[in-house]
Amino acid sequence: MKINTIRLFGLLAAVFALVFSNNALACASCIETGTTGVHAEKYDQLMGWYLLIGGIVSLLVYAWFTWLLYKFRASEGSQDPEDAPKLGEIPKHRGDPKWTWFVTVAIFAILMGLTAGTINMVEFYENPEEGWGxxxxxxxxxxxxxxxxxxxxxxxxxxxxxxxxxxxxxxxxxxxxxxxxxxxxxxxxxxxxxxxxxxxxxxxxxxxxxxxxxxxxxxxxxxxxxxxxxxxxxxxxxxxxxxxxxxx
Ligand SMILES: [Cu+2]
Missing domain, CATH: 2.60.40.420 (Cupredoxins -  blue copper proteins)
Incomplete structure (x- = not known):
């Protein structure tokens, strides 16, 4: 591996370590104070979904980002690909609109799901439910x-x-x-x-x-x-x- 590739992977490893150590610290502090009650249970479930979806999306984004950095890295004598954007020019057709649709619909679905879960949680906080105790x-x-x-x-x-x-x-x-x-x-x-x-x-x-x-x-x-x-x-x-x- 070239020295720049090694540096790149080192930098990414550092970013990952920082992100995950923050999560670990946040978890450690919640264990320390102890948790109890129906709100904590439901709230933590919802936060679990946020963390899971956020984790999957960031893994996909970082993996894609790393792959692009690797694939399009500069090497001696390399030239811009034909479809590379040029300053001051609107690019002609690039990419596949199907992907744009897929990503747009996926983001919309994820946000709607999390919004519904959050509104549900707010209603739970505001209305004591019978049957709990x-x-x-x-x-x-x-x-x-x-x-x-x-x-x-x-x-x-x-x-x-x-x-x-x-x-x-x-x-x-x-x-x-x-x-x-x-x-x-x-x-x-x-x-x-x-x-x-x-x-x-x-x-x-x-x-x-x-x-x-x-x-x-x-x-x-x-x-x-x-x-x-x-x-x-x-x-x-x-x-x-x-x-x-x-x-x-
Ligand atoms: Cu006060």
Whole structure:
């Protein structure tokens, strides 16, 4: 192999390594925080489709690109092919229109499929579905600079820690007392704006007891990064026995 060919393959290998190591890092961080709940399951399925289709398309594009670079590489004494485009001239007929049609229809079909999946997902986030679990249990979430307030149906309140039972539909009615915030529980793939004078609704249902980090994901002031908490999922009996003594 010529030195330029070796360099070319080295460069492509580096690009691939960079792309795939980024994906690996993203996966590692999602395993670290743990995932639970019906939203995470559906969301990850959809992301799996995006990654799979994106992966296949990029492999095809890079393979085609590499093949073209190799096939049309310059060598001593080589000349432009007859149908090479010339500066300032509109090329005569080049290529096969069937391929253009094929690619256009394929892209359209892929985009329509992903759009339908995404709209479906948005509807799932907005409408609690019956049959997932007990409940619903409605909790009022109020954001403050720089803490979270959770008010339960019986009037009890907790701060920064949201404590709810597993296998229950939990509806969160989210608002704010001051500026814009954003309530997010990455492990459950939940994220919703907290907007003054407005109540936004999101729901979840998760089967695994544990603690899952809550973050504010809207830059809200100097202590924004300290605006954290935990979603604490407990057995229904533990929740019934009173959340005040154990967790608040
Ligand atoms: Cu905030």
């Amino acid at each position: 007990d409940g619903p249990l409605t909790v009022q979430v109020t954001a403050h600079r720089y803490y979270w307030e959770f008010e339960y149906p019986n009037g009890n309140k907790t701060y920064d820690n949201l404590i709810v039972p597993i296998n229950t539909i939990v509806i969160l009615e989210v608002t704010t007392d001051d500026v814009w915030h954003n309530f997010a529980v990455p492990s459950l793939r939940l994220k919703i704006d907290a907007i003054p004078h407005q109540t936004n609704v999101i729901w979840f249902d998760a089967p695994d007891v544990g603690e899952y980090p809550i973050s504010c994901m809207e830059l809200c002031g100097s202590d924004h990064t300290d605006m954290t908490g935990n979603l604490i999922l407990v057995e229904p009996e533990v929740y019934e026995n009173g959340i005040d003594e154990d967790f608040a």
